[in-house]
Amino acid sequence: MSQRVKIAIKDFNFHYESVQALRNINLDIPPKQIFAVFGPARSGKTTLLKSLNRLTDLIFGSGHTGTISLDGMDIYDPKVDLIELRRRIGMLFDLPTPLPMSIFDNVAYGLKLSGKNKKYLNERVEKALKSAVLWEEVKDRLHASALRLSGGQQQRLCMARILTLEPEVLLLDEPCSGLDPISTASIEETLNQLKKEYTIVIVPHNIQQASRVADHAGFFLNGELIEEGPAYQIFTRPKNKQTEDYLTGRFG
Amino acid sequence: MAALSTIAVMILILFQILREGLPVLHLNFFFDSPREMGREGGILSTIIGTMALTIVAVIFATPLGVGTAIFLREYTRESRIGRMIRFGTDCLAGVPSIIFGLFGFVFFVIRLNMGWSILSGGLTMAAMILPTVISTAEESIKAVPYSYREVSYSLGGTKWQTVTRAVLPSALPGILTGILLSVGRSIGETAAVILTAGSSLVMPTSLFSPIRTMSVHFYILAREGISMKMAYGTGAALILLVLIINMLAHWMINQYIRHRA
Numbered sequence: 001m002s003q004r005v006k007i008a009i010k011d012f013n014f015h016y017e018s019v020q021a022l023r024n025i026n027l028d029i030p031p032k033q034i035f036a037v038f039g040p041a042r043s044g045k046t047t048l049l050k051s052l053n054r055l056t057d058l059i060f061g062s063g064h065t066g067t068i069s070l071d072g073m074d075i076y077d078p079k080v081d082l083i084e085l086r087r088r089i090g091m092l093f094d095l096p097t098p099l100p101m102s103i104f105d106n107v108a109y110g111l112k113l114s115g116k117n118k119k120y121l122n123e124r125v126e127k128a129l130k131s132a133v134l135w136e137e138v139k140d141r142l143h144a145s146a147l148r149l150s151g152g153q154q155q156r157l158c159m160a161r162i163l164t165l166e167p168e169v170l171l172l173d174e175p176c177s178g179l180d181p182i183s184t185a186s187i188e189e190t191l192n193q194l195k196k197e198y199t200i201v202i203v204p205h206n207i208q209q210a211s212r213v214a215d216h217a218g219f220f221l222n223g224e225l226i227e228e229g230p231a232y233q234i235f236t237r238p239k240n241k242q243t244e245d246y247l248t249g250r251f252g
Numbered sequence: 253m254a255a256l257s258t259i260a261v262m263i264l265i266l267f268q269i270l271r272e273g274l275p276v277l278h279l280n281f282f283f284d285s286p287r288e289m290g291r292e293g294g295i296l297s298t299i300i301g302t303m304a305l306t307i308v309a310v311i312f313a314t315p316l317g318v319g320t321a322i323f324l325r326e327y328t329r330e331s332r333i334g335r336m337i338r339f340g341t342d343c344l345a346g347v348p349s350i351i352f353g354l355f356g357f358v359f360f361v362i363r364l365n366m367g368w369s370i371l372s373g374g375l376t377m378a379a380m381i382l383p384t385v386i387s388t389a390e391e392s393i394k395a396v397p398y399s400y401r402e403v404s405y406s407l408g409g410t411k412w413q414t415v416t417r418a419v420l421p422s423a424l425p426g427i428l429t430g431i432l433l434s435v436g437r438s439i440g441e442t443a444a445v446i447l448t449a450g451s452s453l454v455m456p457t458s459l460f461s462p463i464r465t466m467s468v469h470f471y472i473l474a475r476e477g478i479s480m481k482m483a484y485g486t487g488a489a490l491i492l493l494v495l496i497i498n499m500l501a502h503w504m505i506n507q508y509i510r511h512r513a
Contacts, residue, residue, distance in 0.1 A: 087408035097399045110407035
């Protein structure tokens with residue numbers, strides 16, 4: 001398997017009960033880089049992300065055609081272990097989603113699902129909190145409720161929760177949408193650290209963020225992939241008229 | 253105005269019963285068994301009977317009701333079987349309690365030969381409170397944010413793990429409140445209880461012993477003119493019991509919520 005492609009999306013269509021959300025998507029996502037999926041609202045960005053870890057399976061009446069493969073393995077193959085797949089692909093949502101339990105229990109949630117022993121949990125939780133740059137702020141109150149953390153801290157907590165599982169891919173759906181500029185900067189800094197080890201697919205909060213963090217980018221409009229390529233090229237010299245119009249703010 | 257009159261009626265009832273009943277409440281009233289049909293002595297056996305019956309009802313209705321709610325909410329969406337179950341529980345909720353009593357009498361007491369007993373009565377009460385438990389549990393499960401489920405699944409949770417670890421803990425206060433409402437109904441029920449658990453004043457010794465609950469005791473004392481004084485005493489004790497159960501449960505629920513928030 002070539003290491004040039006981590007996720008390969010081929011002729012992929014997705015529909016909700018009555019709405020076509022993605023049309024004929026063909027896209028290769030390279031490993032250990034940040035790929036930004038951007039475009040106006042309702043262009044299919046979140047659907048694309050949720051198709052990658054099959055969270056879309058939960059939606060009643062939805063369906064797809066085409067294939068998505070992770071390291072060459074078709075993720076929609078009936079033989080695929082869905083639990084294993086989701087552990088390999090972590091997802092961070094647009095709003096912080098701490099569960100109503102302690103900081104420790106939140107971070108250890110994924111590990112506890114597969115029944116790991118206490119000492120192992122402690123080590124992994126500490127390591128994950130350090131990677132998400134949250135450890136110093138919470139190390140003295142790991143057993144306090146996660147709901148008492150600030151928005152930025154909660155989002156980093158959610159990041160740590162994903163990192164405990166040591167996934168290969170991170171899906172980030174507008175991870176900074178509820179955050180102030182300082183928290184946003186610290187999340188972006190974290191992303192730059194993380195891309196050394198992880199393949200990251202991000203729906204950026206805005207175009208400025210996309211151009212700050214992304215290595216590659218794809219522009220989506222009405223469920224179609226309009227243009228994709230290296231970020232510097234897309235953001236400075238887009239080839240497609242619609243991409244250019246969107247980037248220059250003619251619509252959006 | 254409407255709210256005021258509601259409160260006025262409540263205060264009037266409470267005042268009347270407590271004024272007549274409280275003077276009867278001595279320690280002996282709680283810790284003596286009834287003598288001479290309840291004219292003398294206390295009400296210990298009826299307190300035990302009430303609690304035993306309620307506990308049996310809750311033990312049977314809770315797993316069944318919460319299980320049904322989980323099934324309806326998390327395992328089927330708008331399926332045919334889901335609609336059938338919902339229709340069934342709605343019907344069950346509209347059935348008058350005396351019909352449950354009749355059913356319990358015919359089925360548990362006679363058909364299954366359990367006689368007038370705590371078990372027959374408890375099972376009948378379980379059937380009676382089941383719709384309340386199901387609908388309150390379903391509502392509170394529905395109120396759990398969808399994001400909790402997404403988080404749990406996205407971290408590799410199975411459906412069962414997601415339900416037990418992410419959904420149920422958040423729904424628990426609502427579920428408990430529903431059970432509490434049901435306990436109130438079950439404690440207050442008389443007709444169905446007389447038909448299925450009997451009205452014996454003898455201290456129960458097993459699940460198959462017949463009993464008399466406090467409500468039934470109250471009813472018989474008053475209806476047969478045995479002793480209005482003791483009837484009011486029983487009524488006051490009943491109100492206190494319900495009050496204590498409610499306060500205790502709310503305190504527990506609040507502790508639980510505070511612990512998590």
